[in-house]
Amino acid sequence: MPTLQDVAERAGVSLSAASRALSRDQKPVAAEKRERVLAAARALGYSANPLAQGLSTRQTGLVSIIVNHIGDLSDLDLFDILIGRLQDVGKQASIVRLGSVKSARDFLRGSISYHVDAALIFSDFIGPRQARDFFRTNHVIMLNGRQDSQSLSVQPDDAPGIQQAVENAARHQVETATLITGRESSELEKQRIAFYRTALARYGILVSTQLHGDYSYASGVTAARQIDPRHYTDAIFCTSDAMAMGVLDVLRDREDGIIPGRMRLYGFDNLSLTDLHSYPISSIGFDKRDYVEQVVSLLVDPAQARKGPRHLGVPTRFYGRQTG
Structure with missing residues (x-):
């Protein structure tokens, strides 16, 4: 692989001049020298190591994404967009899985601190102060509903949908x-449940049963099997589309035509799969590209971000399909 020394020799400049010309911080170097260095780098196929650059610039190019796990179907829709946009702005994602309080404590206790440009916190089990201490950065963007006065945050506004x-x-x-x-x-989720109960009460709809899952298809199946078919309610509201898919499949097995003939089914997340014929589930969702752009806007210019609203919201809306 070509080295910085190879680039400097081909461009006919000193090693320090080549380093300044290729720096992301636009360090001072004559324009003519910069062009020679850039041309040499292109000709040799040289690519700067972001970790090596970080030793001098204190910028690693790394953004840590802290998740519970990547298994929910909604994760697949969102993270593909997010990671692509991070790469567009010259960042690389480093994903850390913290799926429980214990795993978060063990990770924070047993690992060395990470130096990253920013941390995006999706996991339920880490707060903003922990994130700032562990990742050695004040540039923490909370995406799990847990924010404080020093952090930035983005979250869906579930109430409209x-x-x-x-x-x-x-x-x-x-x-x-x-x-x-x-x-x-x-x-x-706690906020989402409160919104559901407030809206249902406003329209005089009685919540006769509340069951718990974990957003997965399997937990939707388990919940649906707990419902006594002799006492179906008029509608089932699920706080994830994956759970609604599990419910739909159980009800299909029990009796053809139960949805939408006898019961209405509503999901949440507006997954891409709900546009397919197999799972035409009425859902609630937000524009995932808009959400990612809000996150990236806080990421690329933190100084400017801190001059504006620290906590951004992305509105949800209802998407009606066959089950609704």
């Missing part, structure tokens, strides 16, 4: 509902 979905149910004479919820450790 939930209001629209419940309004849709009320228009179709829904009077009773089952609510199937996700991880109890999630601050965002």
Whole structure:
């Protein structure tokens, strides 16, 4: 592999001049020298090592993404967009999995601190202060609903979409509902449940049953099997599309035509899979590209971001499909 010394020799400049010309911080170097160095780097196929650059610039080019796990179907829709945009702005993602309180404690206790340009916190189990201490940066963007006065944050505004979905149910004479919820450790989930209960009460819809899952298809199947087929409610609201898919498959096995003939089913996340014929689930979602752009806007210019609103919201809306 070509080295910085090879680039300097080909361009006819000193090693320090070549380093300044290729620096991401636009260090002073004559324009003519910079062009020779860039041309030499292109000709040789030289690519600067971001970790090596970080020793002098204190910028690694790395962004840590802290997750519970990457298994939810909603993760696949979102993270492909997010990682692509990070690469577009010259960053590389480093993904850390913290799926429980214990794993978070063990990780924070047993690992060396990481030096990164920023940390994006999705995991339920780490707060902003822990993130700042561990990743040696004040540039922490909280995406899990746990923020403080020093952190930046982005989160979906669930209220509009939930209001629209419940309004849709009320228009179709829904009077009773089952609510199937996700991880109890999630601050965002707690807010989401509160929005559901407020909206359902506003329209006089009784929540006769609340069951718990973990956002997965399997937990939707388990929850649906707990529902007594002799006492179906008028609608089932799930706080993830994956759980709604599990519910739909159980109900399909029990009786053809139960949805939407006898019951309405609502999911959450507006997964790309819900546009397919197999799972035409009415859902609530937000524009994932807009969400990622909000995150990136806080990431690329932290100084400017801190002059504006520290906590950004992305509105949700209702997407009606066959099950609704």
